[in-house]
Amino acid sequence: MTSLGGRRWWVLAALVVILLAVSLDLTALNIALPTLSAQLGAGTSALQWIIASYTLVSATLLIPAGLIGDRYGRKKTLLGGLALFLVGSLIATLVSSPAGLIAARTLMGIGSAAITTLAMSVLVVVFPPEERPKALGAWAAASFLGLPLGPIIGGYLLDHFWWGSIFLINIPVSAVALVLGFILIPESRAASAPRPDFAGLLLSTGGLVAMVYGTIQEDEYGWSSPGVWGVMAAGAVALVAFVAWTRHVAHPLIDLRLFADRRFTGGVVPATLLTFAMFGVLFVAPQYFQAVLATTPLGSGLRLLPLIGGLVVSSRLGAPLVKRIGPRLTIALGGLLITAGMVYGATTTAESGYGLAACWLTVAGLGMGLMLPASMNAAISALSAEQAGVGSAVVMTVRLVGGAFGAAVLGSLLSAGYRGRVDVAGLPPAAAEAARAKVGGGLAVAERLHDPRLLHSARAAFTHGMDVTLLVGAGIMMFAALLALILLPRRGADEAMGNGQSTHEYVSA
Structure with a gap:
């Protein structure tokens, strides 16, 4: 809206800042999982719920949030989401139990759904067509920056402050965005919107x-x-x-007819399976760094950079590769690279150093950077102009649901693999139960008892559980690559994807 003049760039600044806070939050939390396990007494199931509560609620509310905003006012809904995200972040800094943190994360997930959905709608309303690409580019950059910055900022905060500090940064950011949004964002709603x-x-x-x-x-x-x-x-x-x-x-709520288009299904299904595997990797890798390699939270965040670096590099190469060989082969190639990386990662032992982890994370990141943009664009290319909004929300919803299941399923595999291998022979009953109760339990008991045998057993048991998890993830990614080859048409998607449009806005969507 040109009537806003230069103020619309302040609107963009407010939206970009809050989006950055939302994207930082999830990746920073993964670094904090070992700390939460130790300081809150959270077992594997509690850690899985701390992740899943946010992603599951956010995923299921994306589409309703958009419909509510269209019907009752986008500004009201967006500001309501910001307020919930702020309150949830404040509660998260104060709670002292896994149940309290899960409740806070649920509130944050509700707020995130409104923020993610409505901020894009506000940008479309505020900016005229000639300025919209620049605004959307800033929006995409904020999403993208959250990937590498989250683990580093989260690790630094955990090294210097208490665990709740990773949520504390959300409070001033959300408050500033709330005030700017209230002052600057114009109210808008659809002329006619169906009841949610x-x-x-x-x-x-x-x-x-x-x-x-x-x-x-x-x-x-x-x-x-x-x-x-x-x-x-x-x-x-x-x-x-x-x-x-x-x-x-x-x-x-969801138009199931979208899935009748092979381009849409052939893009959504691989992207969802990739998110499933990616959330599993982000669940187990930070715990491996801190439990087995004995790194600090900041060191753990820095050790995830090969994954992020591989993703960033290959995402830049994805669009030219799609033009050359088409989306089917690009997605399949990405899936095979992720499979290879995870299979190599599954050779990890308690004696393995960081070099092995850096290699398999880099290869997996390269595959993710190829697979995700091509999959997302294959799905988006199947949508008409009338379907673009709801179709994009469906894609994001299905992917986030896949992420919630990824953390749940692969996290359970990690726990089962650990419990089946940790050797508690000779320990007092209470110590034996504590060592088997959660993935990091054996390490804590070994340090308390100064038992080098148990320490080695716990680390070996953890790496066994991680190896099983990575092998299952590799099988899922191989299946995703095959599905892309089977579902995507040979010509239609290739032609739709070969028009040179940028894919970077979908990398972190």
């Missing part, structure tokens, strides 16, 4: 939460427990009911 599908939201959210809950609890209680299979069965029934409801309601 709250029944569909309830069914989909309930089903997904139940499935994730069962997956996380399986490691503790086993598949035979009614609290596991019963909850997962209820979740499956809710998701089936959601699909049935979606087919008959006039304005569904």
